[in-house]
């Protein structure tokens with residue numbers, strides 16, 4: 107029985123006969139609304155779709171300005187839910203025009219007979235949750251209000267145009283147009299003086315076409331944007347062949363990709379490629395005319411690292427200078443204030459070349475801001491320009507504007523969504539909001555949405571929501587609401603994801619910066635379409651994790667919790683390792699495990715260049731030991747850090763933490779000497795500890811010889827190497843030197859006890875397992891020796907030790923003994939800084955350029971080493987935003 111047949115509550119009855127009763131109300135008839143209506147109807151829900159416009163299309167209905175096109179290739183920017191539909195529609199161009207996309211959406215509406223459930227010309231003015239009836243009540247500006255069990259906002263991310271924010275628009279006597287509300291009739295611009303304000307995607311598509319018609323075009327640019335040639339034409343044969351060769355596989359690859367378009371993850375890092383190789387890759391991308399390709403396919407670090415990004419941005423800047431003849435105009439058009447991709451780049455046709463036309467002028471608003479609009483034109487700080495037409499290509503109140511345009515949205519206990527979002531949107535999965543039961547958003551803030559191919563994201567959202575409604579109906583459930591815990595966890599995960607990308611370094615509509623007074627923060631989910639999809643699926647497979655569900659005749663269900671507690675890249679690494687289905691390392695034998703680690707390390711990104719790498723040998727406690735010296739590119743002598751690699755006293759060597767040593771050498775401007783101490787089982791306790799001490803002593807005595815600064819040095823180590831570093835400090839204190847000015851202990855082994863909670867909490871599943879630790883201990887050290895401070899430094903005397911930074915990771919068996927060591931050192935009087943890396947696992951902080959979210963921790967470690975050496979911290983572009991806040995690393 108459809109829900110609509112259920113008797114209305116008394117409160118509904120008072121709303122009168124003009125209320126339309128349905129199971130589901132959908133707001134907005136764009137890509138999302140149309141597919142929703144189709145799915146809901148097929149599932150047997152009674153539905154109505156309310157649409158302000160006179161026809162279907164959503165943003166494609168309103169954005170009719172000349173040049174409007176999609177900028178994801180049309181074969182990817184289309185529905186995929188019905189193979190018959192795919193066969194029934196052929197796109198004429200690689201990037202279809204707005205009229206063609208609108209025709210497509212009309213075709214879809216007709217094919218599935220959707221219009222009969224759409225109320226066009228009907229704006230939803232407000233909506234209220236009726237707790238007693240467990241229904242939403244929607245008021246409209248045209249006809250009956252609507253009472254529904256579920257309300258779904260399919261209002262689009264870029265559909266609420268931003269007001270002009272410039273004084274005097276009403277005084278202007280000429281014509282005014284907004285790209286986002288372009289008239290249906292043809293606008294004649296021939297012979298007219300036209301001004302365009304705004305150089306985002308809309309402006310960049312529009313400007314070349316207006317220039318061809320207008321007597322004169324003046325472009326008012328506040329921020330230059332990166333634009334790339336679309337090379338539009340017929341749909342490319344190679345992509346069509348790929349699609350037609352394996353349609354299902356192609357679509358599935360898109361669904362699991364980062365951006366919703368099937369391009370593979372790029373593995374090569376920029377510093378592995380020569381200048382010529384990088385240029386060749388760039389030229390291929392420039393010629394390809396594909397936004398997602400150039401955003402993802404050049405080198406692995408282009409979107410996550412400022413240096414890798416600058417290499418690409420510089421090549422685009424070079425192109426702008428090549429195309430635009432007037433150097434001053436070229437300079438004004440060249441973006442310098444944001445990384446490439448952090449602000450939405452544009453695809454263009456002749457955009458830069460348009461500025462070579464004699465009838466086009468660029469006004470740089472950074473030099474002469476608009477002071478107002480007058481009856482005859484536009485005034486800037488330097489001049490008055492008379493024009494006949496002003497076109498505002500000034501963008502949208504993105505992501506939240508169209509949702510908030512329905513005002514108020516009143517949820518449980520009378521809470522208004524605008525109040526709940528006063529400091530920025532808070533959602534669970536970008537789909538729901540705590541306090542607003544049975545309300546869903548399609549591609550809402552907190553979902554990949556605008557950072558993805560919208561068509562793919564919309565289908566995923568619609569399917570997820572429709573499947574939930576079906577499952578609820580089958581289970582006799584009538585309400586669903588996100589919990590505050592789940593929502594707070596999602597906000598944390600969102601913030602973690604945004605440290606992975608460079609979006610945090612730009613002020614854009616992604617961050618709300620384009621709307622005066624709007625709360626700032628990266629609004630879309632930056633973790634990628636595929637990972638997002640698996641998270642949504644995990645929510646379901648974990649019993650609707652983070653949702654409270656109720657029904658009249660069934661017990662309330664609430665499996666409360668956070669869906670992602672790991673850092674996003676740690677999650678990817680662990681998933682990848684799980685997929686490899688490796689045998690336990692401890693089953694491989696010592697040599698087998700060493701071979702495995704060596705092989706595994708070959709697949710990691712190469713370490714970054716440093717000034718010089720020198721291999722040598724030094725005397726250990728019982729014979730020569732290899733070492734590798736990493737020297738910075740700056741003139742020496744440099745402070746020295748003696749480094750001990752990880753590997754449970756059994757695995758690894760002086761080269762096995764190569765990327766970490768290089769990274770820390772670059773970040774600190776210090777020389778790192780990585781010592782190849784002896785390993786068990788060949789050399790059991792106390793070989794590693796004694797080698798560590800002997801090596802440190804030799805390095806201190808020969809500092810000048812290896813280009814280091816004489817005087818106190820520092821020690822550092824990861825895992826078992828952290829153990830050796832800690833032990834070395836104790837031995838140096840007790841054996842008369844050398845002087846050590848600081849110790850950096852990264853996830854160190856500090857004690858032989860296995861009973862701390864981190865050993866149980868993280869016994870399996872995070873690569874370093876409890877049984878692997880048992881194995882390491884058994885190989886290195888007999889039970890009788892284990893309480894010796896040379897292997898359990900926590901049991902040693904802790905007075906008079908050097909300052910320390912102790913880094914621990916939340917999902918690491920060794921976490922609690924690291925914390926215990928930090929606390930004990932501090933209690934004994936050493937200055938100690940604790941770095942508790944939330945969401946990280948044992949290997950996170952040394953997996954340079956794989957676990958990108960480990961950067962913040964390495965910045966903090968480098969700062970600590972500089973402090974130990976009495977130097978100011980090294981500053982690196984891009985560190986802003988990752989330099990840890992006190993809460994960001996706390997476990």
Ligand code: N01
Nearest residue numbers: 175176177271304305306307308309328329450499500501
């Ligand atoms: O809007 P925008 P858009 N005074 O916000 C300037 C999608 N889209 O409509 O950067 C002076 O990008 C503003 O300057 P600044 C696509 O995702 C897709 O162009 O804020 N200038 C900026 O230059 C796109 O990113 C397609 O300093 C003012 C411009 O106006 C998104 O929609 C086509 C100003 C606004 O650019 C939005 O694009 C079109 C002021 N008061 C759009 N206020 C496709 O190809 C704003 N500006 C699929």
